[in-house]
Amino acid sequence: MRILLCTLLACISTLGSVQGQTIGALIAQLRSSNVKERVTAAEALMADPNRSAEANTALIALLAKEDDVVREAYREGVGASGKYGEGYSEYVARLGEVVMAIADKEPQRADVWPALLNSPYDPESAFAKWLASRGDKATPFLLASAANGDAGTRADAILVLAQIAAYERKSTAASRRLTPEALQVVEKAIRAGLTAPETIVRLQAVKAVALMGNRDDLETLDRIAASDPYFSSGAGPRGDETRFAIRDAAREAGKSIRLRINTQAQ
Amino acid sequence: MITGIADTLNWSNTLYQGASGYLAIFGTTLIAWGETPTPTVTGDGDITIGSIIYASDSQVNVSYTVSAQAAAGSHTLLLQTARGTARGQVQVAAPCGDQRDAMIAEYVTYSVDLLPTCSSFTQSSPTANFTFAVLNSGTYAWAILTGYLGSGLDGIFAHEPYAMVITSGYRNPVKANSVNPSSVKTSRHEHGDGVDIATYSNDTQWTTMHDAAKQWGTPGGTPCMEPRSVSTNNHLHVDWRPINCPASWLL
Numbered sequence: 168m169r170i171l172l173c174t175l176l177a178c179i180s181t182l183g184s185v186q187g188q189t190i191g192a193l194i195a196q197l198r199s200s201n202v203k204e205r206v207t208a209a210e211a212l213m214a215d216p217n218r219s220a221e222a223n224t225a226l227i228a229l230l231a232k233e234d235d236v237v238r239e240a241y242r243e244g245v246g247a248s249g250k251y252g253e254g255y256s257e258y259v260a261r262l263g264e265v266v267m268a269i270a271d272k273e274p275q276r277a278d279v280w281p282a283l284l285n286s287p288y289d290p291e292s293a294f295a296k297w298l299a300s301r302g303d304k305a306t307p308f309l310l311a312s313a314a315n316g317d318a319g320t321r322a323d324a325i326l327v328l329a330q331i332a333a334y335e336r337k338s339t340a341a342s343r344r345l346t347p348e349a350l351q352v353v354e355k356a357i358r359a360g361l362t363a364p365e366t367i368v369r370l371q372a373v374k375a376v377a378l379m380g381n382r383d384d385l386e387t388l389d390r391i392a393a394s395d396p397y398f399s400s401g402a403g404p405r406g407d408e409t410r411f412a413i414r415d416a417a418r419e420a421g422k423s424i425r426l427r428i429n430t431q432a433q
Numbered sequence: 434m435i436t437g438i439a440d441t442l443n444w445s446n447t448l449y450q451g452a453s454g455y456l457a458i459f460g461t462t463l464i465a466w467g468e469t470p471t472p473t474v475t476g477d478g479d480i481t482i483g484s485i486i487y488a489s490d491s492q493v494n495v496s497y498t499v500s501a502q503a504a505a506g507s508h509t510l511l512l513q514t515a516r517g518t519a520r521g522q523v524q525v526a527a528p529c530g531d532q533r534d535a536m537i538a539e540y541v542t543y544s545v546d547l548l549p550t551c552s553s554f555t556q557s558s559p560t561a562n563f564t565f566a567v568l569n570s571g572t573y574a575w576a577i578l579t580g581y582l583g584s585g586l587d588g589i590f591a592h593e594p595y596a597m598v599i600t601s602g603y604r605n606p607v608k609a610n611s612v613n614p615s616s617v618k619t620s621r622h623e624h625g626d627g628v629d630i631a632t633y634s635n636d637t638q639w640t641t642m643h644d645a646a647k648q649w650g651t652p653g654g655t656p657c658m659e660p661r662s663v664s665t666n667n668h669l670h671v672d673w674r675p676i677n678c679p680a681s682w683l684l
Contacts, residue, residue: 203615237663244634246665252613253620253670256663260679267680287662288681291647297680319636319661367636374644397637401596404562410594412641 194225202236202251205229206258213265223269227278230266233259234285247287259287267297274304284308290326290371299330303344306331306353313356318363322371325360328353329375336379354379361387366397370413377420382428384420391417435460435512435521441494442541443548447524448480449537451501455486458493458512458521466490469514476510479503479525499525526550532573539606543617547624549577559583562590568602570622576603577625581651581673586628588649589671594641598631600668621657627672639666646671647683658683 188211196208209229212222237259240247248256263286270279284305288294298305305327312324332353335345345353357379360372373391376384395413402410439446441455448454464470467490474482474495480503483496493512505527512519528534529551540548554575558565560583569576590597604612604622612622621627630646632639639661646669647655657678659670678684 241662241665244665244667246667247663248659248670249613249665252615253622253659254613254616254618256659257619257679259663260681263681264679286681287660289643289658289660289683292660292681292683294681319666322636322640323661367640370637370640399595399638399641402594404591404593406596410641412594412637412644416644 190219190222194222197225197229198232202255205232206255209258209262213261223273224278226262227266227269227276227282230259230262230286231278231282233262234282234287237287238285256287263288263294267294270301274301280304280308290323295327295330298327299334301344302331302335302349302353306345306349310352310356313360318365318367321363322360322365322367325357325368325375326371329357329378332357332379358384358387361391366413369395369397370416373413373416373420377416377423380420380424382424385424388417388421388424392421434462435510435519438510438521438523440548442544443546445548445550446522447526447550448497448499449526450499450503450505450528452541453496453498454541456482456495456497456510456523458495458510459491460493460512460519460521462490462516463493463512463514463519464488464490465514465516468516473513474510475513477508480508480510480523482510529554531575533575536571536573536575536605540623543606543610545606545617545623546619553577553579553625560587560590562587563599567599568628570601571603571605571608573605576605577623578603579624580626580675581649581656582626582628585646585649585656585671585673589630589642589646592645592648594645595638597642599628600631601629602627621670621672621674624672624674626674627670629668629670632666632669634665634667636661636666639669642669643683650684651675654678654684656684 193208193212196204199205212218212226237247240250266279266283270283309324309328313321313328316324332350335343335350357372357375360368361376363369376388392414395411395417397413398409398411400409402408435458437459439457440448441457464472471485471488472493474485474493476482479500481498485493485495487494503525505525507522508525510521510523533551533554537549555578556565556575558568559578563586568578601622603625604620606617606623609620609623610617630642632642643658646658650656651673656671657674659682664670
């Protein structure tokens with residue numbers, strides 16, 4: 168299968184790396200300050216289906232390192248894809264997928280969750296949905312992010328917390344990962360975002376409430392739909408429309424919750 | 434029995450006049466259950482087969498060269514073991530006769546994970562709302578603009594939360610390499626199914642454009658979008674790759 172999926176020369180190179188270099192040498196290469204060297208070693212280790220426990224530990228540590236690299240590039244304003252290229256961001260994403268698989272096999276590991284939760288991801292991605300079903304591991308980190316991060320980080324944490332809350336609400340008692348008290352804390356953190364001064368936090372909080380909200384949220388959402396001040400102009404196909412993105416999202420959230428209430432009532 | 438033959442660079446069955454590279458021959462009992470560890474592979478007069486790089490019952494890899502004068506069309510390769518001879522077909526195509534030949538050569542030079550053919554390129558926009566010049570960030574008068582890029586952009590345009598500006602579209606490999614050498618082998622901008630949209634260093638604008646874009650994906654999915662924490666909030670990278678959008682990106 169591996170031969171089917173990669174080019175001939177790349178295959179030879181990959182197999183040669185694993186066979187020709189000791190695992191120890193590859194692991195040492197993961198600590199290089201040179202991105203290209205780290206990527207080469209990581210790709211060789213990730214491609215090895217019989218990876219050792221030592222290699223798994225090294226890949227988790229590598230993801231944690233790349234998380235720092237991504238955050239530093241973000242702080243610099245260029246972003247990791249701008250600084251190191253799209254190829255780098257795709258490599259970090261692949262590394263994250265390998266670490267997800269390790270987390271599935273060894274969820275009790277202490278090192279795996281901080282590396283995954285700090286990694287770059289879209290709050291509506293498959294990865295975020297995967298996190299939603301592991302609320303016991305993700306919630307403490309996300310609550311901290313929702314309280315203390317910059318506006319974008321807080322906003323995205325709120326949207327993932329909402330997926331956790333929705334998952335918990337839908338789960339049976341046996342498959343729930345959070346206590347009722349912990350779930351209440353999560354829901355309170357999400358709703359707090361509705362009144363945040365930052366538009367990005369309000370926007371993501373409204374989308375979040377759409378996922379987990381109930382009848383009690385409708386009044387707030389209706390008020391936001393009528394009065395949230397955020398707008399953008401020059402929208403639409405003729406460029407002459409004014410859009411109120413948060414009001415629109417609140418209207419959609421209200422519709423979703425009403426639909427959910429009606430469905431549950433039937 | 435041979436079930437398929439593909440150039441290992443791009444897994445295409447089409448080879449070009451004057452080209453050389455490696456072929457993967459797929460099938461069953463290609464080394465006769467080990468009885469012929471190194472089978473004999475021969476081309477016709479137009480295709481020369483060199484050394485065998487790898488051989489197993491399911492796959493044999495060989496080097497090849499296509500004559501510059503090879504006839505366009507179907508050509509037959511033979512694979513011989515102690516148990517008999519198997520036949521397989523490859524197609525030989527003529528050069529495009531314009532800038533596209535240089536563009537295709539760039540894909541080979543930079544080992545891009547795509548080897549386009551003449552018909553991969555266009556000189557017109559697949560959308561009524563963005564001109565070819567806007568979508569072509571390359572250095573030639575041709576570009577690859579493919580897949581759901583056109584319909585996806587039209588969908589976003591109709592629902593744009595603010596005036597939508599594309600900052601980068603198709604890039605030929607030389608251009609992609611100048612933007613960032615580490616991405617030159619795989620960039621979706623070279624595949625012609627990715628664009629960057631300006632989001633003006635604003636988290637809310639990034640998110641509203643992201644939310645507008647996510648409705649306009651491939652059938653059954655959203656477009657593939659790079660996370661904001663990777664791209665920053667100065668642009669939204671959207672592409673319509675057919676498969677392999679990372680789990681941590683939006684799809």
